[in-house]
Amino acid sequence: MSRCMKLYTVKILIQYSLADSVRSSNINSTHQEQDEIQVNMDKQVDDPQLIRLDVCMYKNDKVSFEELAKYATEEYPPKGVPIMKKFGIVKWATWTVPDYDIVLSYWLRSIDDMYAMISSSEWDELEKEARPHANMEIGHFLLGHHKVHFDHTAEAQKNTA
Numbered sequence: 001m002s003r004c005m006k007l008y009t010v011k012i013l014i015q016y017s018l019a020d021s022v023r024s025s026n027i028n029s030t031h032q033e034q035d036e037i038q039v040n041m042d043k044q045v046d047d048p049q050l051i052r053l054d055v056c057m058y059k060n061d062k063v064s065f066e067e068l069a070k071y072a073t074e075e076y077p078p079k080g081v082p083i084m085k086k087f088g089i090v091k092w093a094t095w096t097v098p099d100y101d102i103v104l105s106y107w108l109r110s111i112d113d114m115y116a117m118i119s120s121s122e123w124d125e126l127e128k129e130a131r132p133h134a135n136m137e138i139g140h141f142l143l144g145h146h147k148v149h150f151d152h153t154a155e156a157q158k159n160t161a
Contacts, residue, residue, distance in 0.1 A: 050090055051108040052146035058135040059101040071133050072102050079126055087117035100139070107146055 059068040072094050084092050084106070091107035108114050117123050 050146045051111060052142075052144055053106045053108065053114060054142040055104040055106075055139070056097075056100045056142065057102050057104065057139045060133055060135050063133050065101060068101055068133055071130075076126075076130060079129075083117060083120070083122045083126060086122075087120065088113040089117065 059065060063071075077094075081092065088109060089106055090109060091105075093105045095103050095105070097103050106114065
């Protein structure tokens with residue numbers, strides 16, 4: 001599958017997933033509530049209701065877990081963070097979870113921000129370097145809404161500023 005086709009497929013998958021999650025989460029809501037939700041999504045304001053995309057990955061069999069961890073926590077972030085900021089990614093984190101070697105979590109205001117980022121030449125160069133570390137044949141994406149109810153780190157930063 002060509003890179004353009006992959007990007008298009010990811011965008012379509014994300015759009016349908018978002019539409020389905022909005023519909024399924026609002027089965028019992030009124031039309032007015034659904035309209036308000038859609039208006040809030042369309043505004044893309046600094047609302048605590050964000051879109052969260054998790055990329056669940058396995059390491060390449062030729063790479064040790066230690067090598068993957070070093071790459072993901074020391075080498076990749078200094079190169080990736082400026083690109084993510086440029087394209088409006090709100091928050092990014094890496095973490096480990098049973099069954100996957102690493103999970104990359106992106107918080108977005110709009111799917112278009114992610115699509116613009118993964119369509120850029122900067123992202124393409126970064127991913128060329130990253131590909132040998134990951135098993136590109138397995139893994140999956142999780143997509144849904146992320147609403148922060150409590151963020152102690154944000155409060156602590158405000159209080160010390």
